[in-house]
Amino acid sequence: MKKISTPLTDQMINSLKSGDEILLTGTIYTARDQAHKRLSDTIKKVKKMPVVLGGQIIYYCGPTAAPRGKAIGSCGPTTSSRMDEFTPLLLSKGLRGMIGKGRRSEEVIKAIKKHKAVYFLAYAGCGALISKFIQRVRLIAYKDLGPEAIYRLEVKGLPLIVAIDSRGRSIYN
Amino acid sequence: MRIISANQINDAVSDLCIRANIDLRKDVLQALKRAYLKEKNRRAKRILNAIIKNASIAKREKLAICQDTGLPVVFAELGQDVRIKGDLKSAIRKGVESGYKKGHLRNSIVDNPLLRGRPSYRGAVIHLDLVKGNNLKLTVLPKGFGCENKSQVKMFNPTARIEEIKNFIIDVVKTAGADACPPFVVGVGIGGTADYASFLAKKALLRSVRVSKYQSIKVVAKLEQELLREINQLNIGPMGLGGRATALAVNVETYLTHIAGLPVAVNISCHALRSASRVL
Numbered sequence: 001m002k003k004i005s006t007p008l009t010d011q012m013i014n015s016l017k018s019g020d021e022i023l024l025t026g027t028i029y030t031a032r033d034q035a036h037k038r039l040s041d042t043i044k045k046v047k048k049m050p051v052v053l054g055g056q057i058i059y060y061c062g063p064t065a066a067p068r069g070k071a072i073g074s075c076g077p078t079t080s081s082r083m084d085e086f087t088p089l090l091l092s093k094g095l096r097g098m099i100g101k102g103r104r105s106e107e108v109i110k111a112i113k114k115h116k117a118v119y120f121l122a123y124a125g126c127g128a129l130i131s132k133f134i135q136r137v138r139l140i141a142y143k144d145l146g147p148e149a150i151y152r153l154e155v156k157g158l159p160l161i162v163a164i165d166s167r168g169r170s171i172y173n
Numbered sequence: 174m175r176i177i178s179a180n181q182i183n184d185a186v187s188d189l190c191i192r193a194n195i196d197l198r199k200d201v202l203q204a205l206k207r208a209y210l211k212e213k214n215r216r217a218k219r220i221l222n223a224i225i226k227n228a229s230i231a232k233r234e235k236l237a238i239c240q241d242t243g244l245p246v247v248f249a250e251l252g253q254d255v256r257i258k259g260d261l262k263s264a265i266r267k268g269v270e271s272g273y274k275k276g277h278l279r280n281s282i283v284d285n286p287l288l289r290g291r292p293s294y295r296g297a298v299i300h301l302d303l304v305k306g307n308n309l310k311l312t313v314l315p316k317g318f319g320c321e322n323k324s325q326v327k328m329f330n331p332t333a334r335i336e337e338i339k340n341f342i343i344d345v346v347k348t349a350g351a352d353a354c355p356p357f358v359v360g361v362g363i364g365g366t367a368d369y370a371s372f373l374a375k376k377a378l379l380r381s382v383r384v385s386k387y388q389s390i391k392v393v394a395k396l397e398q399e400l401l402r403e404i405n406q407l408n409i410g411p412m413g414l415g416g417r418a419t420a421l422a423v424n425v426e427t428y429l430t431h432i433a434g435l436p437v438a439v440n441i442s443c444h445a446l447r448s449a450s451r452v453l
């Protein structure tokens with residue numbers, strides 16, 4: 001299986017093809033519904049972003065609380081399509097990768113192709129298993145959103161499937 | 174008159190929330206293992222293997238099977254010869270809150286659907302039924318919303334053919350697709366009113382996924398078997414990436430209805446179908 005480290009480079013993204021199974025090591029940021037709404041409002045109002053999106057990967061995930069002695073609780077992917085209305089704007093601000101589950105809209109696929117990004121799938125409904133690949137967690141923004149806050153995760157060897165590659169080819173087609 | 178205290182209820186609900194969320198139902202786990210053995214698609218097999226492994230890690234390390242620990246749906250069947258000392262519904266809600274906190278489960282509940290606000294551990298959907306006897310049976314079904322969002326109800330004409338009903342159910346499954354985390358357990362409620370059919374569809378998820386054995390009405394048993402066979406030919410598969418395992422079971426519940434109608438509701442569960450029961 002191909003091993004990929006963050007930050008994602010153009011060359012790396014180019015080499016990924018829809019259907020590839022990879023192991024990801026490095027830094028990713030969680031964000032789901034409400035965080036997307038806030039990030040999108042911040043961009044529209046031209047205010048300071050809590051995360052610099054350039055070159056980064058967003059993981060659609062709201063983890064459970066970490067039990068004592070663990071970095072994180074259960075932390076699988078949530079349904080990506082709910083983020084579709086915000087995604088093209090985030091991609092236009094430099095976001096390069098997304099991790100989630102399920103299909104994306106035509107607009108998102110077009111934006112992925114335009115901005116040479118990539119959309120990965122994580123094993124859906126396997127939050128306990130995925131927690132094994134997360135080494136460190138840090139709260140970055142929107143603490144009031146609880147599990148929907150933005151967390152920075154350091155991951156090692158996280159298994160992912162390339163669902164939409166930078167040429168806009170989807171695993172579902 | 175038997176007395177059950179609010180404290181007993183609170184403690185039982187708290188334990189059930191934790192048990193349901195970390196210890197996958199035995200019938201569901203066995204169905205997943207059977208699906209793994211039957212699966213021929215290699216990627217689907219790898220995903221099913223991860224799902225089975227996930228259940229064992231969750232149980233061993235007392236972690237939630239899925240980070241979406243759901244909106245707790247609590248079924249309380251109260252014997253009419255029981256007197257509750259204290260407030261039943263508030264005991265259930267307190268039990269949910271303490272179980273979710275203690276079990277490191279997720280605070281996924283917002284007080285108002287329009288105002289949203291800060292997520293909390295407080296709240297449940299409670300279905301209370303008065304039955305004969307002097308027991309209280311409590312069941313907690315934590316329902317994740319990836320699959321709950323795909324629920325549908327359709328009011329058919331009473332003259333509708335069985336094929337029309339089947340096509341509707343299969344279309345709901347197709348629409349749910351990858352988003353709702355297949356392989357599914359498909360809960361179907363037929364009859365009653367629009368709301369009651371929805372309730373039956375949810376209740377159908379509590380039945381064992383070893384379908385036909387538990388279905389006494391022949392025509393319904395046949396419908397369950399045919400639907401399961403047809404759904405597993407859709408090639409949706411685990412994570413929607415193809416394969417045989419699109420559904421583990423189709424559970425249909427029926428009820429009397431009006432001469433002018435035929436309500437059909439579908440409530441899909443993801444592969445992490447979690448529930449736990451206890452009789453007080």
